[in-house]
Amino acid sequence: MFRTLARLLAASSIDPPDADGLFTIHPLQLSRWLEEVWAHGGAANWPGFGTSPTGITPEVVTRLQLPTGLLATLRSGVGVPGQFSPPPATGTVGAALPWDHLIYAYLVESTGVVEILREVVRRYVVGETLEATSNQTYSWMRATEELFFRDPPLFSVTGTVSALRPDAVVNRRNAYWRMFGMDLPHAPAGIDGLPWKTDVGAAANLQFGDVWVELLRQVWLAIVNDSNAVGANPTDSDYIAYLCQTLSEMMSMRRRAGMLAREEFGHVVTMSWFHLLVDTDNAVVRDLQAGAGPAGNAADRLARIAQRVGITPPRRARELFELADRVSPVLMFIEAGRFNDAAGAQLLFRAGSSNPIVRETMNRVIDLWQSATGVSLKDAGVRVAGPSAAPAPSQPVRLPGAGLTTTPEAVKTTTNGSAPVRL
Amino acid sequence: MSNPPQSSDLANAIGGLTEFLRHGSQRPDPREFDPEQLRIQRDFRDLLAGLGRDRPDRLVNPVLSAGRLRLGAPLPAAAQQIGGYMRDRKKVWLVDVATVTGTPTDLQHAKIVTRDVVRLRVFDSSGREILIGVPTII
Numbered sequence: 414m415f416r417t418l419a420r421l422l423a424a425s426s427i428d429p430p431d432a433d434g435l436f437t438i439h440p441l442q443l444s445r446w447l448e449e450v451w452a453h454g455g456a457a458n459w460p461g462f463g464t465s466p467t468g469i470t471p472e473v474v475t476r477l478q479l480p481t482g483l484l485a486t487l488r489s490g491v492g493v494p495g496q497f498s499p500p501p502a503t504g505t506v507g508a509a510l511p512w513d514h515l516i517y518a519y520l521v522e523s524t525g526v527v528e529i530l531r532e533v534v535r536r537y538v539v540g541e542t543l544e545a546t547s548n549q550t551y552s553w554m555r556a557t558e559e560l561f562f563r564d565p566p567l568f569s570v571t572g573t574v575s576a577l578r579p580d581a582v583v584n585r586r587n588a589y590w591r592m593f594g595m596d597l598p599h600a601p602a603g604i605d606g607l608p609w610k611t612d613v614g615a616a617a618n619l620q621f622g623d624v625w626v627e628l629l630r631q632v633w634l635a636i637v638n639d640s641n642a643v644g645a646n647p648t649d650s651d652y653i654a655y656l657c658q659t660l661s662e663m664m665s666m667r668r669r670a671g672m673l674a675r676e677e678f679g680h681v682v683t684m685s686w687f688h689l690l691v692d693t694d695n696a697v698v699r700d701l702q703a704g705a706g707p708a709g710n711a712a713d714r715l716a717r718i719a720q721r722v723g724i725t726p727p728r729r730a731r732e733l734f735e736l737a738d739r740v741s742p743v744l745m746f747i748e749a750g751r752f753n754d755a756a757g758a759q760l761l762f763r764a765g766s767s768n769p770i771v772r773e774t775m776n777r778v779i780d781l782w783q784s785a786t787g788v789s790l791k792d793a794g795v796r797v798a799g800p801s802a803a804p805a806p807s808q809p810v811r812l813p814g815a816g817l818t819t820t821p822e823a824v825k826t827t828t829n830g831s832a833p834v835r836l
Numbered sequence: 837m838s839n840p841p842q843s844s845d846l847a848n849a850i851g852g853l854t855e856f857l858r859h860g861s862q863r864p865d866p867r868e869f870d871p872e873q874l875r876i877q878r879d880f881r882d883l884l885a886g887l888g889r890d891r892p893d894r895l896v897n898p899v900l901s902a903g904r905l906r907l908g909a910p911l912p913a914a915a916q917q918i919g920g921y922m923r924d925r926k927k928v929w930l931v932d933v934a935t936v937t938g939t940p941t942d943l944q945h946a947k948i949v950t951r952d953v954v955r956l957r958v959f960d961s962s963g964r965e966i967l968i969g970v971p972t973i974i
Binding site: 510756760 | 876890
């Protein structure tokens with residue numbers, strides 16, 4: 414969401430996001446802006462979901478938002494940094510600002526960006542092991558600490574930390590586990606065991622990862638054979654639709670009555686704040702001497718910042734940041750059931766128009782997912798010639814079952830810095 | 837034994853092939869998306885735009901002067917409104933394309949002014965931003 418706000422604060426969508434301006438906004442204003450965004454409804458009021466709302470519905474949004482009277486008594490006034498003015502118009506369809514799917518938070522957090530920037534803020538506030546900061550960096554530091562490393566304001570829509578679930582790190586992992594049956598690739602520092610799985614029951618979507626990978630494999634198979642005019646074509650639109658429907662049903666089960674709605678919003682907001690910092694060469698990045706230039710990417714900046722505080726980020730951060738942006742809208746559409754029939758599923762792999770944006774997105778997701786996870790997605794299209802080579806089946810007999818990695822890797826201790834920080 | 841083809845048959849076949857190569861088949865391409873698929877694809881593109889992941893195309897060489905906007909290429913058929921905006925996205929002027937006079941690349945309207953305008957934005961009938969540009973002010 415904060416990346417969206419930085420984009421809206423810029424003069425237009427062709428200008429770079431105004432991260433420097435956003436970082437100077439008072440954290441209370443930012444907190445109030447989040448309440449306003451939630452009250453607008455996000456994807457629940459997005460025109461594309463009007464016919465098949467799932468997940469966060471308008472009813473859920475209304476039930477969880479601040480009453481309109483209270484919302485109006487303290488407006489955010491974030492329109493112009495340093496002033497109090499109405500929030501910027503969206504400039505696109507409708508007034509609602511959609512926020513990302515929970516998968517966005519999962520993939521961004523997999524880069525280790527939270528642990529790295531937490532250490533940066535900690536060093537800034539307890540001492541002077543990092544260089545003196547500019548005004549924007551000090552503002553960013555204060556907002557980061559106030560928004561994400563202390564208790565949220567009372568009755569806030571993002572307030573999912575309480576005496577019953579006191580650790581935001583554990584809470585985020587709990588949501589990822591329940592929705593996707595996946596753990597982050599790094600273990601949390603200072604937390605023993607796997608408390609985010611305690612009392613989850615049998616309701617975690619443990620099959621999600623395998624069904625998702627099978628979907629990517631089938632879509633790749635279909636893309637390869639899309640232009641086949643002669644010979645066998647193993648593409649099965651109905652099977653791809655069935656996989657999408659399975660994923661949609663899994664996610665919908667975890668959303669009943671608005672479950673995980675506030676959690677998703679809060680976690681996506683948190684990750685967008687940290688993602689925004691490494692998205693551009695802003696004042697904070699320059700202060701940390703971590704600029705990557707206009708052509709640089711978030712992973713390059715993150716790696717340089719991590720080096721300053723003695724942490725080694727994952728090697729696949731580059732892929733994970735881009736995946737987060739691309740997988741999120743795909744899963745939103747899958748969850749809304751837009752690919753649940755054969756005709757809809759064909760959008761995932763067919764080039765049926767001049768600019769097949771869904772197919773192009775899926776093609777890129779397949780490349781990135783394969784590179785980020787090491788799971789080979791394109792082997793199914795390879796056939797070994799020869800009499801002894803048995804033809805590989807184009808589909809499994811049954812939907813993929815369990816078999817996901819259920820525990821994170823062992824804690825890694827970094828060696829390239831002065832501080833024994835763990836990631 | 838069949839009769840050898842007549843020269844008129846060959847001429848007709850060549851004519852038919854030429855026509856096909858020029859204009860293609862008259863039957864709709866079965867590989868093209870149907871209207872419902874196109875609608876889902878458009879919704880997906882709108883969502884990408886809402887999330888900031890699909891930026892609109894650029895206006896070609898816009899040159900702005902009082903009452904006049906010259907463009908390097910005509911506006912697309914989907915364009916319904918065009919406006920001039922300030923740096924903080926506040927509207928300076930907004931006109932319906934249908935009410936503009938002049939030529940497709942030389943738009944004229946009394947509401948068009950240059951003061952405070954730093955960006956031009958073009959919207960379709962649903963209010964979606966489809967083109968954006970940085971004008972040269974003269």
